[in-house]
Amino acid sequence: MRLRFTKENMYTAAGFVRDSFLADRTDFVAVAPDEFGADFVADLQARHQAIQGTTGGALRTGPGPR
Numbered sequence: 001m002r003l004r005f006t007k008e009n010m011y012t013a014a015g016f017v018r019d020s021f022l023a024d025r026t027d028f029v030a031v032a033p034d035e036f037g038a039d040f041v042a043d044l045q046a047r048h049q050a051i052q053g054t055t056g057g058a059l060r061t062g063p064g065p066r
Helices: 007-023 025-031 038-051
Strands: none
Touching (some): 007 025
């Protein structure tokens, strides 16, 4: 399955993927410990931060400024 996102939603979508992985990390590591070790998490976090602010107005979730 291939997921497609608009440029504007990439940061938010990547955040959902990251959060899902972190919530179920134990399951991922149990299946493929060499693929999903500490380096994977650090790289995932770094890549997510790298796209922050480059997507031209990422979709925001949750309460915003009032």
